[in-house]
Amino acid sequence: MLIRSINRVYKMSHLYKLCGTIALFLMLLLANAQVKAQDAAAGGAAAPAAPAGGGxxxxxxxxxxxxxxxxxxxxxxxxxxxxxxxxxxxxxxxxxxxxxxxxxxxxxxxxxxxxxxxxxxxxxxxxxxxxxxxxxxxxxxxxxxxxxxxxxxxxxxxxxxxxxxxxxxxxGSGPTSGGPSELFTLVLVALLVVMLLVLGVLLVIVTILSKAVSPVSIGEGTQIPSTFSQRLKTGLSNTFNNPTLRSIVIWLFLLVAAKETIDGAYGIGIQQGYAPKQPIAYSHKLHAGQYKIDCNYCHTGAQKGKSATIPAANICMNCHGVIKKESPEIQKIYTAIEENRPIEWIRVHNLPDLAYFNHAQHVNVGNVACQTCHGEVEKMEVMEARSSLTMGWCIDCHRRTEVNTKDNAYYDKLVALHRKESKEPLKVANIGGLECSKCHY
Ligand code: HEC
Ligand code: HEC
Ligand code: HEC
Ligand code: HEC
Ligand code: HEC
Ligand code: HEC
CATH class of the missing domain: 1.10.760.10 (Cytochrome c-like domain)
Incomplete structure (x- = not known):
C-alpha cells in the first residue's frame, strides 16, 4: 500500500516535470515568436509613416x-x-x-x-x-x-x-512607430494566457488519466488486460512511463526549441541566401555571364547614384524588341508594357531605412567590384543575396580595405597627413568609415 502510493507520487512528479517541460517549450516558442514579431513590427515602423494631415x-x-x-x-x-x-x-x-x-x-x-x-x-x-x-x-x-x-x-x-x-x-501627427509593437505585445500576452489555460486543462486531464490507469500498470503490471481499450491504456501508459523514451522526447523538444530561438534571434533582418522566384525567369547567368552584357548597361544608377536601380522594361526591349519575341517569358515584358505597368521584380537586397548606403561611393570612387558584395552574379540563374548586409559586414570591410587613392587628387592631402602618423596604408576606417553618422542619418 505504502509502496504503491509512493510510486504514484513519484510518477505524478514525473508528470509535473513533463508539464513543466511543455511550459518551458511554450515559453521558448513564445520568445521566438516575439523576436520575429518585433522584427516584423520594426519592419513596419521603418516604412515611412502615413504623412500628417494627408488624405x-x-x-x-x-x-x-x-x-x-x-x-x-x-x-x-x-x-x-x-x-x-x-x-x-x-x-x-x-x-x-x-x-x-x-x-x-x-x-x-x-x-x-x-x-x-x-x-x-x-x-x-x-x-x-x-x-x-x-x-x-x-x-x-x-x-x-x-x-x-x-x-x-x-x-x-x-x-x-x-x-x-x-x-x-x-x-503634428507624429509617426506611429510605437503602435504596431504595442499591438503585438498585446496579442502575444493574449496568446500566452490562452496557452496557459490549455496547459492547465491538459494537466488536469493527464492527472485524471494517470489516476485511472496507475493501479493497472503499477500493481499488477503482469496482468494481461482483457479488453482492447484496456490494452491500449496499458500500452500508452507503458510508453509514457518508459524513462529513456521520455527523456529523448523531452530533449528533442528542447533542442528544436533552442535552435529555433537562436536562429530567430540571429536572423533578425538578415536576408542572406534569399532568392525569391521572380515574375519573369530573367537570368543573370545568361545575360551577364554568357552574353557578357555589362552590369551598368542595366543597373544604370550604380556608377552615379545611391541606388543601382533595376532596369525598366524598355531597356529589355532594346534587345527583346527583336530577340526571342515568341518566348512566353519575353511575352510577359510585352504585356507589362502594353498594360503600362512595371514588371514587379521582387526586391532581394534591402537595408533598413536607418542605414545609408551609396553605390557610386563604393563602385565609382572606391572602385569596389559588384562581385565583392553581390557574389558571382554572372553565374546566378536566379538572383540571390550573398552577403548578410549587417552593420558588422560593412564595418569589417571598412577596417580591412585600403582606400583607392590612385589618381584621386581629393585624397592627396589626406594620404600625406596619414603617412606622417602611421606606416599602415590608409584604410576606409581612417577616413571616417567607422563613424556612426556616415552610415546613420
Ligand atoms: C540585361 C539587364 C541586366 C544586366 C546586364 C545585369 N542585371 Fe542585375 N538585374 C536585372 C534585373 C531585371 C534584375 C531584377 C530581377 C532579379 O532580381 O533577377 C536584377 C537584379 C540584380 C540584383 C538584385 C537586386 C535586388 O533586388 O536586390 C543585383 C545585386 C544585380 N542585379 C547585380 C548585377 C550585376 C553585378 C551585374 C553584372 C555582373 C548585373 N546585375 C547585370 C537586370 C540586369
Ligand atoms: C523610364 C524612366 C522614367 C519613368 C518610369 C518615369 N520618368 Fe519621369 N522622367 C524621366 C526622365 C529621363 C526625365 C527627364 C526628361 C526626359 O529626358 O524626358 C523625366 C522627367 C520628369 C519630370 C520633369 C522633371 C523636371 O525636372 O522638370 C517629371 C515631373 C516626371 N518625370 C514625373 C514622372 C512621374 C510622376 C512618373 C511616374 C508616373 C515618371 N516621371 C516616370 C524618366 C522616367
Ligand atoms: C543586350 C541585349 C539584351 C537585353 C538588354 C536583355 N536581354 Fe534578355 N536575352 C538576350 C539574349 C541574347 C537572350 C538569349 C536568346 C536566345 O536564347 O536565343 C536573352 C534571353 C532572355 C530570356 C530567356 C527567354 C527564353 O525563353 O529562353 C529572358 C526571360 C530574358 N532574356 C529576359 C530579359 C529581361 C527581363 C530583360 C530586361 C531586364 C532582358 N532580357 C534584357 C539579350 C538581352
Ligand atoms: C560595397 C558593397 C556593394 C557593391 C560594391 C555593390 N553593391 Fe549593390 N547593393 C549593396 C547593398 C548594401 C545594397 C542594398 C541597398 C539598399 O537596400 O539600400 C545593394 C543593392 C543593389 C541593387 C538593388 C537595387 C538598389 O540599388 O538598392 C542592385 C540592382 C545592385 N545592388 C547592383 C549592383 C551593381 C550592378 C554593382 C556594381 C556596379 C553593385 N551593386 C555594387 C552593396 C553593394
Ligand atoms: C567590400 C568592402 C566594403 C563593404 C562591404 C562596404 N563598404 Fe563602405 N566603403 C568601402 C570603401 C573602399 C570605401 C571608400 C570609398 C572612397 O574612397 O570614398 C567606403 C566608403 C563608405 C562610406 C563613406 C565613408 C567616408 O568617410 O567617406 C560610407 C558611408 C559607407 N562606405 C557605407 C557603407 C555601408 C552602409 C555598408 C554596408 C551596408 C558598406 N559601406 C559596406 C568598402 C566597403
Ligand atoms: C559602415 C556603416 C556603418 C557604421 C559606421 C555604423 N553603422 Fe550602425 N548600422 C549599419 C547598417 C548597415 C545597419 C543595419 C544592419 C542590419 O539591418 O542588420 C546598422 C544598424 C544599426 C543599429 C540598429 C541595429 C538593429 O538592431 O537593427 C544601430 C542601433 C546602429 N547601427 C548603431 C550604430 C552606432 C552607434 C554606430 C557608431 C559607433 C554605427 N551604428 C556605425 C551601418 C553602419
Missing part, C-alpha cells in the same frame, strides 16, 4: 509612385534616371503642364513646349515612359506624395525609426 490621395499617390516612377525618380533632389522630383511643383510651368507631361512627355516635347525640351535635353534626351492610363486624380495624388515626401518630415521619420519614439513630425 487617401497621398497614400494612393505613394503606391502609384512606387510602382510607376520610383525606378527612375527619387522624391529627393537626387538624380536617378530622371531628375529628382523634390520641389517639382515650384519648378515646372503652372497650369496642367505636369499632367500633360506625365501622361505623354514625348507629345509635349514634340509640341515644341520650351520647358519640356529644356528638361529633355538636360537629361541626355532619355525618353520618359508615358502614362496615358493615369487619371488627373491619380497624378494629383502622386504630386501630393512627392510634395509630402520631399519635406524634412521624412528625415524625421528615419531618425524616429532609429531611436523609436522621439520622432516629432512637422505636421
Amino acid at each position: 487617401g490621395d497621398v497614400e494612393k499617390g505613394k503606391t502609384l509612385f512606387t510602382n510607376n516612377c520610383a525606378q527612375c525618380h527619387a522624391v529627393t533632389s537626387e538624380k536617378v534616371v530622371g531628375p529628382g522630383l523634390k520641389g517639382i511643383k515650384e519648378r515646372a510651368p503652372g497650369g496642367d503642364w505636369l499632367h500633360k507631361w506625365i501622361k505623354n512627355s514625348s507629345a509635349l516635347i514634340a509640341s515644341g513646349d520650351q520647358y519640356a525640351n529644356q528638361v529633355f535635353n538636360a537629361n541626355g534626351k532619355v525618353q520618359m515612359s508615358s502614362f496615358p492610363s493615369l487619371s488627373d486624380a491619380d497624378i494629383d495624388g502622386i504630386l501630393a506624395y512627392i510634395d509630402q515626401a520631399g519635406k524634412p518630415a521624412v528625415t524625421a521619420d528615419v531618425a524616429g525609426a532609429a531611436d523609436t519614439k522621439n520622432a516629432g513630425g512637422t505636421g
Whole structure:
C-alpha cells in the first residue's frame, strides 16, 4: 500500500516535470515568436509613416509612385534616371503642364513646349515612359506624395525609426512607430494566457488519466488486460512511463526549441541566401555571364547614384524588341508594357531605412567590384543575396580595405597627413568609415 502510493507520487512528479517541460517549450516558442514579431513590427515602423494631415490621395499617390516612377525618380533632389522630383511643383510651368507631361512627355516635347525640351535635353534626351492610363486624380495624388515626401518630415521619420519614439513630425501627427509593437505585445500576452489555460486543462486531464490507469500498470503490471481499450491504456501508459523514451522526447523538444530561438534571434533582418522566384525567369547567368552584357548597361544608377536601380522594361526591349519575341517569358515584358505597368521584380537586397548606403561611393570612387558584395552574379540563374548586409559586414570591410587613392587628387592631402602618423596604408576606417553618422542619418 505504502509502496504503491509512493510510486504514484513519484510518477505524478514525473508528470509535473513533463508539464513543466511543455511550459518551458511554450515559453521558448513564445520568445521566438516575439523576436520575429518585433522584427516584423520594426519592419513596419521603418516604412515611412502615413504623412500628417494627408488624405487617401497621398497614400494612393505613394503606391502609384512606387510602382510607376520610383525606378527612375527619387522624391529627393537626387538624380536617378530622371531628375529628382523634390520641389517639382515650384519648378515646372503652372497650369496642367505636369499632367500633360506625365501622361505623354514625348507629345509635349514634340509640341515644341520650351520647358519640356529644356528638361529633355538636360537629361541626355532619355525618353520618359508615358502614362496615358493615369487619371488627373491619380497624378494629383502622386504630386501630393512627392510634395509630402520631399519635406524634412521624412528625415524625421528615419531618425524616429532609429531611436523609436522621439520622432516629432512637422505636421503634428507624429509617426506611429510605437503602435504596431504595442499591438503585438498585446496579442502575444493574449496568446500566452490562452496557452496557459490549455496547459492547465491538459494537466488536469493527464492527472485524471494517470489516476485511472496507475493501479493497472503499477500493481499488477503482469496482468494481461482483457479488453482492447484496456490494452491500449496499458500500452500508452507503458510508453509514457518508459524513462529513456521520455527523456529523448523531452530533449528533442528542447533542442528544436533552442535552435529555433537562436536562429530567430540571429536572423533578425538578415536576408542572406534569399532568392525569391521572380515574375519573369530573367537570368543573370545568361545575360551577364554568357552574353557578357555589362552590369551598368542595366543597373544604370550604380556608377552615379545611391541606388543601382533595376532596369525598366524598355531597356529589355532594346534587345527583346527583336530577340526571342515568341518566348512566353519575353511575352510577359510585352504585356507589362502594353498594360503600362512595371514588371514587379521582387526586391532581394534591402537595408533598413536607418542605414545609408551609396553605390557610386563604393563602385565609382572606391572602385569596389559588384562581385565583392553581390557574389558571382554572372553565374546566378536566379538572383540571390550573398552577403548578410549587417552593420558588422560593412564595418569589417571598412577596417580591412585600403582606400583607392590612385589618381584621386581629393585624397592627396589626406594620404600625406596619414603617412606622417602611421606606416599602415590608409584604410576606409581612417577616413571616417567607422563613424556612426556616415552610415546613420
Ligand atoms: C523610364 C524612366 C522614367 C519613368 C518610369 C518615369 N520618368 Fe519621369 N522622367 C524621366 C526622365 C529621363 C526625365 C527627364 C526628361 C526626359 O529626358 O524626358 C523625366 C522627367 C520628369 C519630370 C520633369 C522633371 C523636371 O525636372 O522638370 C517629371 C515631373 C516626371 N518625370 C514625373 C514622372 C512621374 C510622376 C512618373 C511616374 C508616373 C515618371 N516621371 C516616370 C524618366 C522616367
Ligand atoms: C540585361 C539587364 C541586366 C544586366 C546586364 C545585369 N542585371 Fe542585375 N538585374 C536585372 C534585373 C531585371 C534584375 C531584377 C530581377 C532579379 O532580381 O533577377 C536584377 C537584379 C540584380 C540584383 C538584385 C537586386 C535586388 O533586388 O536586390 C543585383 C545585386 C544585380 N542585379 C547585380 C548585377 C550585376 C553585378 C551585374 C553584372 C555582373 C548585373 N546585375 C547585370 C537586370 C540586369
Ligand atoms: C543586350 C541585349 C539584351 C537585353 C538588354 C536583355 N536581354 Fe534578355 N536575352 C538576350 C539574349 C541574347 C537572350 C538569349 C536568346 C536566345 O536564347 O536565343 C536573352 C534571353 C532572355 C530570356 C530567356 C527567354 C527564353 O525563353 O529562353 C529572358 C526571360 C530574358 N532574356 C529576359 C530579359 C529581361 C527581363 C530583360 C530586361 C531586364 C532582358 N532580357 C534584357 C539579350 C538581352
Ligand atoms: C560595397 C558593397 C556593394 C557593391 C560594391 C555593390 N553593391 Fe549593390 N547593393 C549593396 C547593398 C548594401 C545594397 C542594398 C541597398 C539598399 O537596400 O539600400 C545593394 C543593392 C543593389 C541593387 C538593388 C537595387 C538598389 O540599388 O538598392 C542592385 C540592382 C545592385 N545592388 C547592383 C549592383 C551593381 C550592378 C554593382 C556594381 C556596379 C553593385 N551593386 C555594387 C552593396 C553593394
Ligand atoms: C567590400 C568592402 C566594403 C563593404 C562591404 C562596404 N563598404 Fe563602405 N566603403 C568601402 C570603401 C573602399 C570605401 C571608400 C570609398 C572612397 O574612397 O570614398 C567606403 C566608403 C563608405 C562610406 C563613406 C565613408 C567616408 O568617410 O567617406 C560610407 C558611408 C559607407 N562606405 C557605407 C557603407 C555601408 C552602409 C555598408 C554596408 C551596408 C558598406 N559601406 C559596406 C568598402 C566597403
Ligand atoms: C559602415 C556603416 C556603418 C557604421 C559606421 C555604423 N553603422 Fe550602425 N548600422 C549599419 C547598417 C548597415 C545597419 C543595419 C544592419 C542590419 O539591418 O542588420 C546598422 C544598424 C544599426 C543599429 C540598429 C541595429 C538593429 O538592431 O537593427 C544601430 C542601433 C546602429 N547601427 C548603431 C550604430 C552606432 C552607434 C554606430 C557608431 C559607433 C554605427 N551604428 C556605425 C551601418 C553602419
